[in-house]
Amino acid sequence: xxxxxxxxxxxxxxxxxxxxxxxxxxxxxxxxxxxxxxxxxxxxxxxxxxxxxxxxxxxxxxxxxxxxxxxxxxxxxxxxxxxxxxxxxxxxxxxxxxxxxxxxxxxxxxxxxxxxxxxxxxxxxxxxxxxxxxxxxxxxxxxxxxxxxxxxxxxxxxxxxxxxxx
Numbered sequence: 001x002x003x004x005x006x007x008x009x010x011x012x013x014x015x016x017x018x019x020x021x022x023x024x025x026x027x028x029x030x031x032x033x034x035x036x037x038x039x040x041x042x043x044x045x046x047x048x049x050x051x052x053x054x055x056x057x058x059x060x061x062x063x064x065x066x067x068x069x070x071x072x073x074x075x076x077x078x079x080x081x082x083x084x085x086x087x088x089x090x091x092x093x094x095x096x097x098x099x100x101x102x103x104x105x106x107x108x109x110x111x112x113x114x115x116x117x118x119x120x121x122x123x124x125x126x127x128x129x130x131x132x133x134x135x136x137x138x139x140x141x142x143x144x145x146x147x148x149x150x151x152x153x154x155x156x157x158x159x160x161x162x163x164x165x166x
Contacts, residue, residue, distance in 0.1 A: 006061050006112075008111045009156070012066055014067065014068065016144075017148065026045065028046075033076055052082070055160070060157060062086075065087045088102035099117060114160065140152055
């Protein structure tokens with residue numbers, strides 16, 4: 001593993017950032033992102049998005065979109081006021097398979113991995129053990145109603161910094 005490079009953070013949107021009831025102190029922001037001509041409502045915690053932006057900007061993590069929104073990243077970036085982030089993949093027929101492949105590719109490439117997804121992050125068992133062996137990955141599967149919380153973000157930042165970055 002290359003300790004000189006920050007971990008790659010594979011970041012899902014729906015159920016992770018876009019949630020019904022974010023558990024942050026300020027009121028959530030609302031917006032709309034368009035995919036295939038349909039407007040999809042978004043609801044997020046502005047402090048969460050600011051913290052993701054800061055961790056990426058400061059090189060603590062290298063954030064990459066890993067979401068069904070990978071086919072329309074500019075829509076999410078516009079709505080959330082995020083800088084352009086790399087995509088883990090483009091428009092694919094099976095997002096679950098693509099997300100798993102993206103996570104494996106990060107680890108096979110010698111990078112450490114932060115993966116936040118409310119559906120595809122493996123539950124406890126052999127697959128999760130494969131990803132987390134040797135402390136090379138931090139996997140977080142947030143409650144899809146609340147998404148990432150301040151404590152999740154503390155865990156991500158602490159883990160990223162303790163493993164040789166920033």
